[in-house]
Amino acid sequence: DTGVSQDPRHKITKRGQNVTFRCDPISEHNRLYWYRQTLGQGPEFLTYFQNEAQLEKSRLLSDRFSAERPKGSFSTLEIQRTEQGDSAMYLCASSLGQGEYEQYFGPGTRLTVT
């Protein structure tokens, strides 16, 4: 068990470009969550999956954001037509189940939009 991994760790992109992040959860975890964190704030929920099914998406998430978890293993988060306000740390977490199970976070992908 190597923990949750994310790739890339850092991404610098120009406004208007598309970016894609990858998350590999702990292997036996069927739940996968995406959060976004800006400086000085707590992580903010974006979306989550149970196996390959996307069960909930934050109302704050614009249509430019999309996430997938094909085959219930790794997940990708894509941001289209990036804006400067998208600059943040994108965190992935995984867990064995619902709210009674702990979530383990990956190291995050820091996105900077210039």
Added chain:
Amino acid sequence: QQPVQSPQAVILREGEDAVINCSSSKALYSVHWYRQKHGEAPVFLMILLKGGEQKGHDKISASFNEKKQQSSLYLTASQLSYSGTYFCGTVSFYNQGGKLIFGQGTELSVKP
């Protein structure tokens, strides 16, 4: 709605104790506590489920009062390694899917 943490920041000398509170306006199913150091991911500390239980390991413990929708994190005999930002994450009783709603954080600094 986001839970409210207090205090926002605290400075301790090594060996002193601290209490961090987390209060929600919603009925809670569980409360999760994390510590995050600058530039790193949040690290899981403990989870408390409804039932008013208290948990702890080493010198860090926590309680959960479901009637008051509050949780408190207790750090005793603080060590330098305890420095960081502490977040509570809550799971609503009515949305037990597991998404965490985090407080704004409490910054803890332990000085020698």
